[in-house]
Amino acid sequence: MINHKGTVVLRTERLILRPFRLSDAEAMYHNWASDPEVPKYVSWDVHESPAFTRELLKSWIAEYEKPDYYNWTLEYGGEVIGNAAVIPKDKREAAELGYSLSRRFWNRGIMTEAVSAITDFLFGEIGYHRLCIRNIRENPASGRVAEKCGYTLEGTEREGFLAKDGRFHDILSRSLLRDEWERQKAGAGDTVRTERLLLRPPVPSDFEAVQAWAGNPENTEYMSWGPNTPSDTAAYIRDCMTDWASASPKRHEFVMERIEDGAVIGSCCVATEGSLGELGWILHPGYRHMGYALEAGRGLLRYGFNGLGLHRIRAICDARNLPSYRVMERLGMRREGEFLNARCTRGEWSDGYEYAILKEEWES
Numbered sequence: 140m141i142n143h144k145g146t147v148v149l150r151t152e153r154l155i156l157r158p159f160r161l162s163d164a165e166a167m168y169h170n171w172a173s174d175p176e177v178p179k180y181v182s183w184d185v186h187e188s189p190a191f192t193r194e195l196l197k198s199w200i201a202e203y204e205k206p207d208y209y210n211w212t213l214e215y216g217g218e219v220i221g222n223a224a225v226i227p228k229d230k231r232e233a234a235e236l237g238y239s240l241s242r243r244f245w246n247r248g249i250m251t252e253a254v255s256a257i258t259d260f261l262f263g264e265i266g267y268h269r270l271c272i273r274n275i276r277e278n279p280a281s282g283r284v285a286e287k288c289g290y291t292l293e294g295t296e297r298e299g300f301l302a303k304d305g306r307f308h309d310i311l312s313r314s315l316l317r318d319e320w321e322r323q324k325a326g327a328g329d330t331v332r333t334e335r336l337l338l339r340p341p342v343p344s345d346f347e348a349v350q351a352w353a354g355n356p357e358n359t360e361y362m363s364w365g366p367n368t369p370s371d372t373a374a375y376i377r378d379c380m381t382d383w384a385s386a387s388p389k390r391h392e393f394v395m396e397r398i399e400d401g402a403v404i405g406s407c408c409v410a411t412e413g414s415l416g417e418l419g420w421i422l423h424p425g426y427r428h429m430g431y432a433l434e435a436g437r438g439l440l441r442y443g444f445n446g447l448g449l450h451r452i453r454a455i456c457d458a459r460n461l462p463s464y465r466v467m468e469r470l471g472m473r474r475e476g477e478f479l480n481a482r483c484t485r486g487e488w489s490d491g492y493e494y495a496i497l498k499e500e501w502e503s
């Protein structure tokens with residue numbers, strides 16, 4: 140059931156999203172509407188004068204009377220720097236979002252912050268069933284905003300947009316359904332309990348704990364990724380939540396939460412390809428040598444074989460990573476291969492080991 144409320148003020152960590160005022164015209168014109176780079180890939184044209192912006196704002200402000208009109212300006216540090224709006228359409232319970240931002244503020248996560256709050260508002264408070272974001276292929280930043288907000292790529296409208304360069308461009312369409320959003324919000328996904336640990340999907344409040352182990356260069360020495368910047372870690376958590384919210388996740392990523400005190404001490408994963416699985420794990424250095432990786436590994440094997448119905452599970456590691464392959468051996472996995480100079484980590488070649496276990500071996 141949809142229950143329109145109009146463009147109400149929304150607050151995020153860095154932004155106030157609010158209705159436009161006529162006094163915003165100058166700033167809107169100078170900050171983004173007069174910059175030809177901003178509307179390069181969208182349907183509106185660069186504004187020829189502040190007077191044009193003012194007239195446009197007058198028409199937008201008149202629309203605020205309608206309860207189903209949603210058009211926010213993004214106020215950042217007292218300055219208006221962009222807008223995000225529901226593109227008016229006939230569909231009652233489905234909406235498309237559009238947005239533009241002053242070039243000075245690109246690539247700082249600003250639009251992601253705005254679209255994420257607007258998505259929460261439109262699903263949580265208004266009751267939309269489906270939201271979508273469309274961008275032309277040559278505008279990956281916009282697609283990335285949608286992805287980071289949990290939208291899934293659903294298709295390409297081939298040559299669906301005649302751009303200002305006079306050529307037809309493909310439109311990529313991403314959408315998010317209400318139940319997917321609800322699952323994301325609830326931290327959707329499975330959990331696995333072991334004697335001392337709860338393995339559960341990561342949520343945004345795990346950020347500091349995850350960054351403590353993932354941002355530490357010594358801790359990620361043998362990993363193919365890292366050390367993480369804070370934005371890598373934020374993206375990792377968002378990607379995990381998106382994976383878990385999908386109808387059939389291929390990556391089952393967990394954080395290890397210690398039952399005794401709720402400490403988040405590491406993360407682990409079962410990635411799947413058909414009935415084949417692959418395990419991975421990393422602990423905070425302060426929680427090593429306590430048997431937690433082995434305990435998590437046992438939980439993951441049980442989850443993989445019994446929960447996901449896998450047939451064979453493997454694990455790979457850098458051959459210098461003795462603690463990790465000792466865990467594989469203690470899990471009953473067999474070393475199946477040693478691959479010479481097969482891994483290149485931050486420019487350095489090293490050998491790798493692959494271990495595996497079949498379901499019948501695990502059961503016996």
Ligand SMILES: CC(C)(COP(=O)(O)OP(=O)(O)OC[C@H]1O[C@@H](n2cnc3c(N)ncnc32)[C@H](O)[C@@H]1OP(=O)(O)O)[C@@H](O)C(=O)NCCC(=O)NCCS
Binds near residue numbers: 180240250251
């Ligand atoms: C699209 C737009 C609103 C993005 O705003 P923003 O605040 O810069 O977005 P964010 O910083 O939240 O996210 C941008 C993401 O795109 C990525 N990105 C930027 N340029 C990219 C490129 N050329 N290739 C791949 N990714 C790119 C950034 O790295 C970032 O992703 P990350 O956080 O994973 O690193 C802004 O670029 C804009 O106003 N563009 C012009 C208007 C427009 O295109 N509107 C959308 C029409 S569909």
